[in-house]
Amino acid sequence: VKRVIVALDPAVEGDVEKLLGIARLACREGAGIKVGLPMLALGGSEAVSEAARLCSGGGLRVLDLKLADIGYVMRLAVESLARGFDAAIAHAFIGSEGALEELKGALEGMGVRLVxxxxxxxxxxAEVIDPCLDRLISVATRVxxxxxxxxxxxxxxxxxxRSAMPRTVIMSPGVGAQGGRPGDAICLGGADYEIVGRVVTRSPDPVSALRSVAGSIAERCPERLLPAST
Ligand code: BMP
Incomplete structure (x- = not known):
């Protein structure tokens, strides 16, 4: 089972094409792609849609706008941008009524899952959000x-x-460039996917970089990569 999602975040306009090239690799050799504001800012909505299209043969396509607005405005944002994606990310702290409830409905109508x-x-x-973790988990349990x-x-x-939400898919960023070791999230925390950006996208050899992250996870907890563990 593939567990590494590649975050495609271009740093300059010239990166957009290169990262679209990596999208194919990420969906063939990895678990999928995550595309967000840097791709939208530098490549426009065409590049965002193109990333999803390049992965239409398989792999999870996650749209990461980290939405945190009233339901009406989030609905407008996803109606055009989330087409072709499998999932879209929003913040839990905005709560259900008037916000996440409406977003979830809009996404469901498009066949897109909420994260x-x-x-x-x-x-x-750790300082500001985590003290509210139990509240946020209770929002998620409701939504x-x-x-x-x-x-x-x-x-x-x-x-x-994981212990509060045994059946919910957990995606974990922060591997490599931010200090997390490959496998920490899946093997120690019980996550389902590790999200990796710069370690793959800034590597001179993205294929080897992606294989190396996946290989390290597989070495640390091979049992977590069996299909039955999902
Ligand atoms: P990198 O591996 O290059 O640090 O990239 C991490 C990716 O995960 C970025 O796309 C970032 O937006 C995202 N991310 C994160 O780093 N931390 C979070 O808590 C949530 C994220 O979505």
């Missing part, structure tokens, strides 16, 4: 998203989320 951010990989999240985001940099937080 909620419960905790983030940077230090500020019942397909997936949630929890940080590879703090596997203990992932483990808390």
């Amino acid at each position: 909620l951010v419960l905790s983030m990989s940077h230090q500020g999240s 019942r998203p397909w997936g949630v985001v929890a940080p590879a940099t703090r596997p203990g937080v992932i483990a808390r989320v």
Whole structure:
């Protein structure tokens, strides 16, 4: 089972084409792609849609706008951009009524699954977001998203989320460039996917970089990669 999702974040306009090339690789050799604001800002909505199209043969396509607005505005944002994606990410802290409830309905109508951010990989999240983790988990339990985001940099937080939400897909960023070791999130925290950006996209050899991350996870907890463990 493939467990590595590649975050395609171009740093300059010239990166867009290169990262679209990596999209194919990420969906063939990895578990899929995550595309967000850097791709939208530098490549426009065409590049965002193209990334999803390049992966239409297989692989998870996650649109990461980290939405945090009223339901009406989030609906407008996803109606055009989320087409062709399998899942879209929003923040849990905005709550259900008037926000996530409406977003979930809009996404479901398009065949797109909802993913909620419960905790983030940077230090500020440990200070500000994590003290509210139980509240955020209770929002997620009410909204019942397909997936949630929890940080590879703090596997203990992932483990808390996993025990509260045993059947929800957990995606974990923060591997490599932000200090998480490949396998920390899946093997120690019980996540389903590790999200890796720069380690793959900035590598002179993205294929080997992706294989190396996947290989390290497989070495650390081969049992977690069996189909039955999902
Ligand atoms: P990188 O591996 O290059 O650090 O990229 C991490 C990716 O995961 C980025 O696309 C970022 O937006 C995303 N991400 C994160 O780093 N921390 C979070 O808590 C949530 C994220 O979506």
